[in-house]
Amino acid sequence: MEEKQSNRYENSLSDDGRYRLLVEGIRDYAIYMIDPSGFITSWNPGAMRFKRYEPQEIIGRHFSQFYTEEDRLAGVPDKALEIAAREGVFECEGWRVRKDGSRFWAHVVLEPIISNVGTLIGFAKITRDLTERRQAQQAIRRGEEQFKLLVQSVIDYAIYMLDLDGRVTSWNSGAQRLKGYTEEEIIGEHYSHFYTEEERKAGIPDDNLLIAAKEGRLEREGWRVRKDGSEFWASVVIDAIKDEDGNVIGFAKVTRDFTERRQSQLALEQAREALFQSQKLEADRRRRP
Numbered sequence: 001m002e003e004k005q006s007n008r009y010e011n012s013l014s015d016d017g018r019y020r021l022l023v024e025g026i027r028d029y030a031i032y033m034i035d036p037s038g039f040i041t042s043w044n045p046g047a048m049r050f051k052r053y054e055p056q057e058i059i060g061r062h063f064s065q066f067y068t069e070e071d072r073l074a075g076v077p078d079k080a081l082e083i084a085a086r087e088g089v090f091e092c093e094g095w096r097v098r099k100d101g102s103r104f105w106a107h108v109v110l111e112p113i114i115s116n117v118g119t120l121i122g123f124a125k126i127t128r129d130l131t132e133r134r135q136a137q138q139a140i141r142r143g144e145e146q147f148k149l150l151v152q153s154v155i156d157y158a159i160y161m162l163d164l165d166g167r168v169t170s171w172n173s174g175a176q177r178l179k180g181y182t183e184e185e186i187i188g189e190h191y192s193h194f195y196t197e198e199e200r201k202a203g204i205p206d207d208n209l210l211i212a213a214k215e216g217r218l219e220r221e222g223w224r225v226r227k228d229g230s231e232f233w234a235s236v237v238i239d240a241i242k243d244e245d246g247n248v249i250g251f252a253k254v255t256r257d258f259t260e261r262r263q264s265q266l267a268l269e270q271a272r273e274a275l276f277q278s279q280k281l282e283a284d285r286r287r288r289p
Contacts, residue, residue, distance in 0.1 A: 180227030
């Protein structure tokens, strides 16, 4: 019985009635109507929730009430109506103002309502509060900027990025100090510039990227070449950079000059060999009659 009554009720609703129920049930979007001059003619619970005005407080007032003073003085509300009427839609993001004066970051869509005879009878306005999303984006941006500053401040490591083809897309101060190239000189160039001629001919730079892409990481030591042609012994790490779907979109490369360490190791090995030879000669001498 109740289901039949519900069906009869739904069938009795006009399209306008169903639309009104839909709009009145939405709380995550402010959806309201304004007349051709910008005065508010309807107000849904989402608008009440975002902007804190009761319907009786705001219906009949101009929608510029929600704009910042700077935007009102610049004529932004009227420009929005003009663009929506002329182009069929106006969409933007910006600061809006609640009843208590607090601001929130809003995504706004404004569309004209046209009668059957082509007359402008008002506008439909949809607003969504994106403050949290904007704050998260700004936090990410600040983190990226701080990370960039950190990377740029490192001078003992060459830290830079490569695209999929191996071309340099970023360059820190450590890379400039270690390899001698300025950012302007090397951005866009292939990273094989830093390899010896023998390794370039053998295809080592491309092979290293293929291994890093396949395994996610490559670690090597070997000779590398500075801008002036001098060679240094480098410790190299290449990490594959992947997007959210796991596709490789580039590489992060970290290089450190291990020339002094290698020279120390070689000197130590030579000293050990010399000591071994000396001890061998001494043993041989003692065995002689």
